[in-house]
Amino acid sequence: TFAAMKYAFLLIILLASVSSSLRAEITVRVKVDNPTTRDITFRYIEDPLTHNGRKYTLALRPGSDEINTILSIPGDQVVTLEYDQLHIPIYVAANDQLDIRLDGSQPTTSITFAGQHAAARQTLYSYSLNAYLLEKTTKMFDGYCSLSLPQSMVSRIEQASSPRGFFEQLQAEKDVLNRVKNSGASLPRVAQEYMDQHSRFAPAAWGIAYILHWTGPISRDDAQQMLEQHRSTLQISDLSGYESIVFDQYARARLRLEDYINPLSVDEPVSYFDHVDKIFSGQVAEYVKARIFFDAKQGGDKKLVNYRFEEYSRSTTNTKYKDFVIKHFNLSPDEVPDAPVPNFRLPNESGRMVTLDQYRGKVVYISFWATWCKPCLEGFKKNKYVRDQLLEKGVVLINISIDDSPELWRKTMGRFPMQGINLQAANADRVKVQEDYGLSSLPVYIIVDKQGRYAYLPETKSRNIVDAFEQLMRQ
Numbered sequence: 001t002f003a004a005m006k007y008a009f010l011l012i013i014l015l016a017s018v019s020s021s022l023r024a025e026i027t028v029r030v031k032v033d034n035p036t037t038r039d040i041t042f043r044y045i046e047d048p049l050t051h052n053g054r055k056y057t058l059a060l061r062p063g064s065d066e067i068n069t070i071l072s073i074p075g076d077q078v079v080t081l082e083y084d085q086l087h088i089p090i091y092v093a094a095n096d097q098l099d100i101r102l103d104g105s106q107p108t109t110s111i112t113f114a115g116q117h118a119a120a121r122q123t124l125y126s127y128s129l130n131a132y133l134l135e136k137t138t139k140m141f142d143g144y145c146s147l148s149l150p151q152s153m154v155s156r157i158e159q160a161s162s163p164r165g166f167f168e169q170l171q172a173e174k175d176v177l178n179r180v181k182n183s184g185a186s187l188p189r190v191a192q193e194y195m196d197q198h199s200r201f202a203p204a205a206w207g208i209a210y211i212l213h214w215t216g217p218i219s220r221d222d223a224q225q226m227l228e229q230h231r232s233t234l235q236i237s238d239l240s241g242y243e244s245i246v247f248d249q250y251a252r253a254r255l256r257l258e259d260y261i262n263p264l265s266v267d268e269p270v271s272y273f274d275h276v277d278k279i280f281s282g283q284v285a286e287y288v289k290a291r292i293f294f295d296a297k298q299g300g301d302k303k304l305v306n307y308r309f310e311e312y313s314r315s316t317t318n319t320k321y322k323d324f325v326i327k328h329f330n331l332s333p334d335e336v337p338d339a340p341v342p343n344f345r346l347p348n349e350s351g352r353m354v355t356l357d358q359y360r361g362k363v364v365y366i367s368f369w370a371t372w373c374k375p376c377l378e379g380f381k382k383n384k385y386v387r388d389q390l391l392e393k394g395v396v397l398i399n400i401s402i403d404d405s406p407e408l409w410r411k412t413m414g415r416f417p418m419q420g421i422n423l424q425a426a427n428a429d430r431v432k433v434q435e436d437y438g439l440s441s442l443p444v445y446i447i448v449d450k451q452g453r454y455a456y457l458p459e460t461k462s463r464n465i466v467d468a469f470e471q472l473m474r475q
Contacts, residue, residue: 026075027097028058030067032083035060036104041082044073048243049287049324050294078124078194083107086134091120091191108134120187127180127195130173131202140209143375143443144268144295145252149209157210166210167230174203174233197241201250207234208253212260220261227257239284251288254279263383264465268375268443269296269304271465283318290321297328299441306454307447341448342436346400346423349410354423356398356448363455363473364396364448365420368439371403371412376443384417389466391419394473398423402430402439449475 030040043055058067073079075094080087086107092098096117103110108129113121128134132150140154141147149157160166181195211218211226218226227234241247255272258279264271269292276288289312296304309325316322345355356364369376380387380399391397397420403409404426413422425433433439437446449455455472 025095026071026073026092028067028069028071029097029099030058030060030081031101032060032065033101033103033110034105035065037084040067042071042073042079043082044077044079045245046074049290049321050328051245051248076188076190078190085136087136089124089128089133089194091117091124091188091194093117093188117188120191123181123183123187124191124195126183127177127198130176130180131198133198141212141256144292144299145256145272147205147209147212147249147252147256149206149249153206153209157206157213160210163210163214163226167207167233170203170207170210171233174199177203193241197244198246200236200238201244201246204234204236205246205250205253208250208257212253212256223257224261227261239280242284242287248291251280251291255288260382263386268379268445270307273304273308286316286318286321289316290324293325294328340452341446341454344400344423344425344429344433344436346425346429346433348421348423349413354398354421357452359396359398359448360452361450362394362396363450363469364398365390365469366446366448367397367399368433368437368442368444368446369399369401370442371401371405371408373442377412377416379443380416380418384419386465387417387419390469393466393470395469397421400425400433402426402433402442404430447472 028042032040038060039057040060041055041057043053045051045053047053056071058069060067073092075092075096078089078091081090081100082088083102084104084107088111090098090100093116097115099114099118101110101112101114111125113125132153135150135152137148138151138154139146139148140157156166177195177199181192181199207230208227211223236250239247242251255275258275259268259271262275264274273289273292276285276292280288293304293309293312312325313322341356343356345353348354356366367376367379369380371377387397399418399420400423401409401412402425403412406424406426409424437444447455449472
């Protein structure tokens with residue numbers, strides 16, 4: 001019987017849950033006509049800082065094409081139901097009954113809800129239809145502050161013929177989203193906040209992504225002008241609900257654009273970090289900085305801690321975010337990495353062996369790159385002027401390729417500005433360099449002080465990268 005199944009499923013799930021006292025019992029019934037897949041997944045976020053969550057994947061019962069079960073899910077939140085290619089946001093309350101029916105052959109137009117919160121779920125679903133929330137996302141920009149957008153929005157950005165047409169359509173869509181989310185009866189607070197956050201942050205992220213997509217053909221001044229021209233859409237004053245994935249997408253887009261308009265450092269994560277206080281303030285800025293530290297850790301990169309943790313540790317007033325950074329980097333509160341940088345012995349273009357130790361007494365800036373790494377090559381082009389200035393000031397620039405092919409290495413160096421000393425770490429040298437420097441992704445940039453230790457750039461009033469290097473050289 002359904003009652004027996006209910007308590008059997010509840011017992012299993014409660015035993016599996018280490019935090020069952022914090023969860024609520026959600027009765028779930030899903031009926032699928034003409035199913036195109038046998039599995040349905042419910043997914044939700046547990047940690048607003050890491051965005052880690054939990055998922056339950058359930059199978060349709062043969063013969064009935066139904067799921068009848070009990071899930072232990074924290075109530076009063078928006079969860080995601082995943083069916084085939086659809087991702088459907090659904091509001092659930094504590095001790096709720098979730099009753100859904102859809103036709104697998106045409107799921108987007110056939111889904112219906114029953115039960116106490118059916119009206120709220122239908123309003124949220126109507127909003128999702130207009131907001132591209134049912135689609136999978138695709139990564140539009142890689143590297144630090146990567147950006148993932150709905151697939152159809154990426155296609156629109158890539159195919160848009162003019163900024164004016166794109167932004168007019170974007171504003172029209174934003175107006176539709178606002179009408180839909182305000183069209184229903186009184187909604188549960190969580191469902192209303194979910195739509196409010198999305199309607200503020202998502203269109204702004206899409207608009208900024210459009211500008212970023214065209215940052216090759218357009219200049220920094222043009223990008224700044226476009227940002228100012230569409231300020232009402234792209235720059236948001238109400239940042240409530242910032243501990244969310246949709247805000248993260250907006251913040252990442254905004255930081256990437258600011259770094260294109262006014263690059264502060266040749267090291268991307270450091271540059272993004274230094275832009276935070278120009279764009280955000282208060283607890284929002286503290287959150288964004290903690291997320292940048294977390295992203296660096298996820299990428300296997302501790303250099304941001306080398307460069308910025310000491311300053312961050314002194315200045316932050318939010319113990320929650322500071323403790324989060326310390327925990328994920330396995331640091332003590334007073335720890336700042338101060339280890340010597342591993343030495344290397346690698347050939348230059350002429351075959352002469354070069355070591356890091358021979359530059360002891362100088363400030364060294366190392367760029368690890370590869371011919372297949374597009375962000376690496378774009379970084380050399382974007383920062384040519386800054387790198388020229390650093391050379392003039394006496395900073396030693398060392399560019400280490402981890403390509404195995406010397407021909408491809410030399411050919412690529414002829415196409416891109418690579419000021420400084422160019423070395424190749426091929427084959428066994430590549431393996432050793434990757435191990436010594438923890439290279440799990442590229443590009444990677446390292447600053448070495450006069451004593452051969454990892455260094456971070458000091459604060460300067462102008463926040464100018466060259467000024468900061470000069471101050472480091474005086475230490």
